[in-house]
Amino acid sequence: MTNIVDLGELGEGFRRDPHPVYAQLRAHRPVHRVRLPEEDGGQESWLIVGYEEARAALADPRLAKDGTRIGFMSLDEELIGKHLLSADPPQHTRLRSLITRAFTTRRVAELQPRIQQITDELLDTMLPQGRADLIESFAYPLPITVICELLGVPEIDRTEFRKISNDVVVPTSAESLRDAFVRLADYLDDLIESKRDAGPGTDLLSELIRTTAENGDRLSPDELRGMAFVLLVAGHETTVNLITNAVHALLTHPDQLAALRADMNLLDGTVEEALRYEGPVESATDRFAAEPLEIAGVQIEKGEWVRIGLAAADRDPGRFPTPDGFDIRRDSRGHVAFGHGIHHCLGAPLARLETRVALRSLLERAPGLALDGQPGAWLPGVLMRGVRSLPVRW
Template sequence: MSQQPVLLPYADPAFVADPFPLYRRLREEGPVRRAIIAGGLDAWLVTRYEDGLAALSDPRLSSDVRDASDPRLIAQLPEFERESMMSTMLRCDPPDHTRLRRLVSKAFTARRVAELRPRVQEITDRLLEAVAPAGRAELVADFALPLPVTVISELMGVPVDERYYFQRWTDAMLVRGEEMPDPLVVDEAWHRMRAYVTKHLEAKRARPGDDLLSALIDAHDQEQRLSHDELIAMTFLLLVAGYVTTVNLIAGGIAALLTHPDQLTLLRDRPELLPDAIEEFLRHDGPVSPGIARFAREDVEIAGVRVPRGATVLVASAIADRDPARFPDPDRLDITRRDNGHLAFGHGIHYCLGAPLARLEGEVAIGTVLRRLPDLALAVPPADLTWRPGGLRGPARLPVTFTPDGAG
């Protein structure tokens, strides 16, 4: 296997729109492949399903970026990632990961999430009622974005008139592409976000309730199970992670149906397939691409390839989830697919805590769109859709047309 790194060309619109031909070639070239990723950083891509599954459970592969040997990795991190993400359960390992995850896991059990279904449905209906009379909409800005933003904001007690700001700051902090974003812009957004989170925590501390944020404040103030920095970081993580990937799941799932009319017809005819469809959207073109970063604590052999200590290992879930050794006819969107154990939510102790909520929001959102917007179709040719570059994948805009309410 050649060890000449391959460049992931985030500046190429064709790659951003459809990275899967290159992903397929990388998987066929070998199970572990060096690549140049965003910011010019060197990583080792794990491209096949079984190897990725094993890597995500391998304790020799750390989630802590401080285990990386490339000094550029930390040097290129914006201030918000150095100050906040380092203190979250995303970027730590046991025992800290175990302690932090336990503090919030009860809020995201399947039972607790199921109790949110009526409210998610209510928000969904209200958003669609606003666009239904027009016969056209931009389903990212009008629907796929405000739905999960509203849900997580209500869970965290963010007032309606403040949600736009934290969403705007998040967008500034998470933008990715071939070039790293302007650090001054990113750091300014983080300072505003940190000041907002601090103010919000103080307001909630003065008026606690029976909610997740009040429980976290109590864990800090009364039980000393959270440091001040961890409390800030956890609040930030829940606000941001509570919506960014779900936006892409909803918009990406609708885009997948509109570009695969046979699957759209099938789902309209058999709405009971919706849970399976959500899993297939996640597998076929999920909201994270190319995958999940880990850092080698020691020399590690993966699929017969020696990965040196300190290397960045990118478990390429977007590539592995189209591995023909695991998924028959993997490039085909098939909402009837069974045994769909994709890696879109990760695996092991870092398996996405918000997966039940994302699935619920995806089911309610996409199912309701199919019921409420007759004759739904793209308003532009599929080739004209624009996609988010790097890291988080999904349509940047999704213009659609449909039969307006009351017409015909």
């Protein structure tokens, strides 16, 4: 009989720093049977903690995302609609093809001047105060402003949207999660309808409404809502954590902070190392075995759930020597913070761009930047990796 590791019973220590637990599990074997915390559903699942096994699993078509194939429908799919994170080929291929027609590399690159402008305005407001919660004053408003402007979300709606989004990503109960999805579905329906009524617009959501493939294929209303959900929620929550975790890592490793200040050519490497060392997503969203398969000698039966531990994989000493060290000169290429394979994060180029701009501007304009007390509580569950607040001074 397989021993089950109850992640929910590991307590505050695990939430604050799960890496020693993952290291202990990984030293035993790369795949374990676990019970997820209540915030993540509380169900039993397989958890992959080894790097090679995780990278292979992320690209393995036998590990599917569309739960309806085994009679399961997630809340987001039930209340929002089919989207990239709940689809398999050929449906996933079709959806990704339609979104990449509008969300191009060029479009992301063209956002840099506006991202810089938003960053400068936020720092203009924050810096005269001498101290602040970095999340509230900077790491949250930057990506939410960027993604809302990109998609055409009115400024008046953004405060309410933040609350709904937070309730979706870090719910306090099953009831609060369902309520958040209901409110989000209603909001997205109204937003899409207003775009249709307004006629041709330049924002990404308006373009998605108009996007048509060569064969005449278009996104259905449910698919549009699902696409807006993924772009809006995943498009800012992860970047908030990435910026915050990167700053936290730098401030708790003064030698690395000094090295970056002395040579801003290390900035790209800093972002990649921050992604590897404390990425914004602790484990990838659920997959299930579409057929029986074996991973590292462990038999996984058809229909069983599988979680791929991104944070665990990126601290595997077999791939990254001295993995618990934060080293901005390390070659961090190959990390799986943004996933791998067909579900590799669509917004990775935008997240990297925003984080580079944010770190450079913050460090250049706040030369005395330092922690101003302990970070807030780490987020519950094993999906997102981040803190609720980060007090800093300069």
